[in-house]
Amino acid sequence: MNTNIITYLACICFIFLFGRIFIVPIKKVLKLVLNSLIGAFVIFLINLIGSSFGFHIGLNFFTSILIGLLGVPGAVVLIIVKLLIG
Numbered sequence: 001m002n003t004n005i006i007t008y009l010a011c012i013c014f015i016f017l018f019g020r021i022f023i024v025p026i027k028k029v030l031k032l033v034l035n036s037l038i039g040a041f042v043i044f045l046i047n048l049i050g051s052s053f054g055f056h057i058g059l060n061f062f063t064s065i066l067i068g069l070l071g072v073p074g075a076v077v078l079i080i081v082k083l084l085i086g
Contacts, residue, residue: 032068039067042075057082 043059050056057063057078067074 032065034068035071036064036068039074040064042067043078046075046079055082 040059043057043063047056047059063078066078070077
């Protein structure tokens, strides 16, 4: 009887530790994916507005991740780089 209780407690502790180890990185990855999708939408809006001025930023994985990581400053960086490079 006592070994069953110890086994159940050990399993509960293992599940708790397993969840703590793997849930935090999954949340960070999901946040990065969500921010990257928002970044892709921001690039789309920049291209939509900039099309009347002949301004275009390529929508690819790296630009989307950059805006996803940095947010609005990332968009500003892309615009400045595009204006400097041409």
